[in-house]
Amino acid sequence: MQSSLRDRLPVQSATLFDAKASKNMTFEEIGKQMGRNEVAVAAIFYGNAQTTPEDVTALSNILGIDHSALEKQLAGYPYRGHAMDMPPKEPLIYRLYEIVQNYGFAYKAILNEKFGDGIMSAISFSTKVEKETDDKGDWVVITLRGKW
Incomplete structure (x- = not known):
């Protein structure tokens, strides 16, 4: 840590x-x-x-x-988000934040086209991180799966 x-x-x-x-x-x-x-x-x-x-x-x-x-x-409830500054200062976390800044409205528009009005749950939610490698190097694949 x-x-x-x-x-x-x-x-x-x-x-x-x-x-x-x-x-x-x-x-x-x-x-x-x-x-x-x-x-x-x-x-x-x-x-x-x-x-x-x-x-x-x-x-x-x-x-x-x-x-x-x-x-x-571990008793009690999580206290989410308290440790992070906004905008984030840690470079990798900032890049994830930047992705949402740059593509957030595009994601929203496409999700609304595909699913109608609503939001993606962060509670009924799963995510995973995978590594792909090709001739250009290593790639990160982050999957976000939330109930609509």
């Missing part, structure tokens, strides 16, 4: 990131053991996703964290 974020994140973030580092695990590896998507797991680490009792047990077992301590830290 970036030291500049440490003070802006909930208490469980330090616990989870320290344990992840000590186990030298990726979000993908943790997610596979939990039966969860790697992005959902990372969102838990940053305090942006709700956990189930099963998530707490799995994280405790996978990362070697005391269950009762982790359960207390």
Whole structure:
């Protein structure tokens, strides 16, 4: 975890990131053991996703964290978006923000043409990150899937 974020994140973030580092695990590896998507797991680490009792047990077992301590830290509701400045200063996050700035109205127009009036849910939602490689290099593929 970036030291500049440490003070802006909930208490469980330090616990989870320290344990992840000590186990030298990726979000993908943790997610596979939990039966969860790697992005959902990372969102838990940053305090942006709700956990189930099963998530707490799995994280405790996978990362070697005391269950009762982790359960207390993960109790309550997520506090989403509190750690980020707007506009974002971190370059990769800024690029994602820039994509929405540049293509947001185009996405909206096309979505309205295809689905009618409405919005895409960020609650009934899933996302994934994939890597593609071709002769021009590595490419990131981010899929956003939200209920209309």
